[in-house]
Amino acid sequence: MTSRVPDILFSATDPLLGEFSLRTLDPVADGSLLHRWLTHPKAEFWMRQDARPHDIVREYSAIAAADDHDAFLGLHRGTPTFLVERYDPAEVELKGLYEAVPGDVGMHFLTAPTETRISGFTRAVIRTVMEFLFADPAVRRVVVEPDVRNTAVHALNAMVGFVPEREIDKPEKKALLSFCTRDQFIAAGGTKA
Structure with a gap:
């Protein structure tokens, strides 16, 4: 018996x-x-440097079972190359740390480690992720909370329209709370979803 390959939910070129x-x-x-x-x-x-394989399976099984958090595998030309998490920031990650508004969605993304650098790859990944999120008409604003020290992701976020609001203290890190509305994404060169 062969295992079923999950259906593609979204694609962009x-x-x-x-x-x-x-x-x-x-x-x-x-x-x-x-x-x-x-x-x-x-x-x-x-912050998963010491995780064992079963820790990761357990963590992502819990995400798969959650109503307010989900995860996706990103593919480039059919090959797995990035991870995306989508969550309700009023319930996950930022509960009680900011004033949520209807239409907010939280996002994390990670590109796979590689020996071969492809110019513009990570920028294309974050644009794809944003297009995916805004393809849902209920989404009005994407919320992120990267570590304040992660200057590379701050630059990428700015490229797609994120505007930092303030630093916040989370239990595991000091984070830069940032927002991107649909209009800000389009103004930064994103496509209308």
């Missing part, structure tokens, strides 16, 4: 890099891949 797509993450089938990505030094801000 970058004019230079080709097709990017997202499918629902399978915590068990994708667990070893995620473990490699999340324990790599490149993923230091995800």
Whole structure:
């Protein structure tokens, strides 16, 4: 019996890099891949450096079972290359730390470690993620809370329209609370979803 490949939920084409797509993450089938990505030094801000494979499977199984948090595997030309988490920031990550408004959605993303650098790749990934999120007409604003020290992701966020609001103290880090509305994303060169 062959295992079923999860359906593609969203795809977008970058004019230079080709097709990017997202499918629902399978915590068990994708667990070893995620473990490699999340324990790599490149993923230091995800704070999973000491996680064991079963820790990752357990964590993403809990996300898959949650009503207010989900995870997706991102593909570039059919090959897994990035991870996306979507969550309700009023219930997950930012509960009680900011004033949520209807239409808010939280987001995390991680590109896989690689030996081969592709110019513009991470920018294409975050644009794809934002297009995916804004494809839902109920989403009015994307909320992120990266570590204040993660200057690389702050620059990427700015490229797609995020505006920092303030630093906040979370239990695990000092974070830069930032927002991007649909109009800000479009003004930064994003496509209308």
